[in-house]
Amino acid sequence: MEYLQTFWADLPVVVQILLKIAAIMVPLLITVAYYTYAERKVIGHMQARMGPNRVGLFGFRLLGLGQPIADAVKLMFKEIIIPSGANKLLFLLAPLLSIGPALAAWAVFPFDAGLVLADINAGLLYILALTSLGVYGIIIAGWASNSKYALLGAMRSAAQIVAYEIAMGFALVGVLVAAGSLNLGEIVAAQQGNLLNWYWLPLLPLFVIYFISGVAETNRAPFDVAEGESEIVAGFHVEYSGMTFAVFFLAEYANMILISALTALMFLGGWLSPFQGTPLAGWFDWVPGIFWFLMKTGFFMFCFLWFRATFPRYRYDQIMRLGWKVFIPITIVWIVLIAWLKVA
Amino acid sequence: MSFQLLLFYLFAAVLIGAALMVITRRNPVHSALFLVLAFFSCSGLWMLAEAEFLAIALVLVYVGAVMVLFLFVVMMLDINLAELRAGFVRNAPVAVLVALLIGAQLVLILGPERFGLAQFAAPVPKPADYSNTEALGLALFTEHLYAFEIAAVILLVGIIAAISLTLRRRPTTRYQNPGQQVRVQAKDRLRVVKMDAEDVA
Numbered sequence: 262m263e264y265l266q267t268f269w270a271d272l273p274v275v276v277q278i279l280l281k282i283a284a285i286m287v288p289l290l291i292t293v294a295y296y297t298y299a300e301r302k303v304i305g306h307m308q309a310r311m312g313p314n315r316v317g318l319f320g321f322r323l324l325g326l327g328q329p330i331a332d333a334v335k336l337m338f339k340e341i342i343i344p345s346g347a348n349k350l351l352f353l354l355a356p357l358l359s360i361g362p363a364l365a366a367w368a369v370f371p372f373d374a375g376l377v378l379a380d381i382n383a384g385l386l387y388i389l390a391l392t393s394l395g396v397y398g399i400i401i402a403g404w405a406s407n408s409k410y411a412l413l414g415a416m417r418s419a420a421q422i423v424a425y426e427i428a429m430g431f432a433l434v435g436v437l438v439a440a441g442s443l444n445l446g447e448i449v450a451a452q453q454g455n456l457l458n459w460y461w462l463p464l465l466p467l468f469v470i471y472f473i474s475g476v477a478e479t480n481r482a483p484f485d486v487a488e489g490e491s492e493i494v495a496g497f498h499v500e501y502s503g504m505t506f507a508v509f510f511l512a513e514y515a516n517m518i519l520i521s522a523l524t525a526l527m528f529l530g531g532w533l534s535p536f537q538g539t540p541l542a543g544w545f546d547w548v549p550g551i552f553w554f555l556m557k558t559g560f561f562m563f564c565f566l567w568f569r570a571t572f573p574r575y576r577y578d579q580i581m582r583l584g585w586k587v588f589i590p591i592t593i594v595w596i597v598l599i600a601w602l603k604v605a
Numbered sequence: 606m607s608f609q610l611l612l613f614y615l616f617a618a619v620l621i622g623a624a625l626m627v628i629t630r631r632n633p634v635h636s637a638l639f640l641v642l643a644f645f646s647c648s649g650l651w652m653l654a655e656a657e658f659l660a661i662a663l664v665l666v667y668v669g670a671v672m673v674l675f676l677f678v679v680m681m682l683d684i685n686l687a688e689l690r691a692g693f694v695r696n697a698p699v700a701v702l703v704a705l706l707i708g709a710q711l712v713l714i715l716g717p718e719r720f721g722l723a724q725f726a727a728p729v730p731k732p733a734d735y736s737n738t739e740a741l742g743l744a745l746f747t748e749h750l751y752a753f754e755i756a757a758v759i760l761l762v763g764i765i766a767a768i769s770l771t772l773r774r775r776p777t778t779r780y781q782n783p784g785q786q787v788r789v790q791a792k793d794r795l796r797v798v799k800m801d802a803e804d805v806a
Contacts, residue, residue, distance in 0.1 A: 382736050386661045393669025404680050419677055443738055
């Protein structure tokens, strides 16, 4: 153990940081792969189907656990078709622009007390800035494809993301007013105490608005008009094939995990144990904080799938109305209320 | 040369290059994307100057919101390039004159005698727990309160003016009332008629 510690300390800082990035990215990408599997399984069971159950590993079926790997291999060997008249450079750049921010946002994420790659004091602002960049991938994909469906999808998506980003930003302003800090670790620390101290209760409207806006921001059902299979085929990524298409998918699922993790962090007390402040607290002391964090994140990830299996797609004008005329006014009122409570 | 200086020159070079591309590209979408790159490198420069709140806010506001709307509009435009370039030769002398004037003014004002390194000592690096955001908030709401409030009011006036200029209500347009739509019940729309079974002979 001591040998390992000295070995770690002797490594150059760049190598240390790279190893930490790998320690976040590898589990994240595996989660993304198995999230697609979970989606098909969960929705399958909700609709009284089996979901994928054929592709296994090493000759065993294992409930179809080999499916994501088979999908990845299939996508890698498919041809990347670039439409004639498409802007080649931007066409290939768009998937990268959509996955980059989704992965970079994890840099400031505290998984447990002190377990964070970059503990910067404007962490919340950094996350807001990066999530707002995801829209570029979609707009550029829509424009560079030189296709009407793609452009329409991109326009819908851009308008929707801009609208819901404001509601999301305001919901987070409420959190930062309540916590008095932009540092994610301090925001979690401010929720110490017990389950009722977590911000889901004091900031209940903001909690609901944040998560719904998160669903809209990631273009997921019931807000998936940007893809709208039944009207505009697949929206902004209709012209993409093979790995370029897969990267868009990875970005979408990475964003869903990011939103789930952020909701857990901001409103459900991150790594804090739900038994804190109850007589049971002593029994669960041995559970590492990251376990609670992952459980909470997992719950919201499940909600994404649950919504998709439950709700019919929103009409486009209703999406806009919900964003601009319902969510934004409610968040503004709640921010003022919280600021007043904080000062009084 | 320190690593920071290297970063400074890198960001500065990208910034100037991107800014040049903004005004020389024929395709307005490319120009807008280069402007995004310029904002990014500018944000990097501000980060080096330890203004991390402003640096992230620049990305959040300009890249994340303003430029998205810019692109939105630019992609919709059907621009006739020949028409755009028609007046180029005729207007060139005036443009050169204006450019020279602005250049001369910049050199006179921002010259080394006023803005040289001698006038500005390198700032002392702040400790890690120094919160840029807090310092900015304190300065805005104490020293510069009036300027801040006046700026806010001007922005509000701008918003109202922009909306009232573009808001047109045509009498022929028919609006939906979402509240009414939500309140609709099945019995308002659907009448179930009870019928006797047909007598099949």
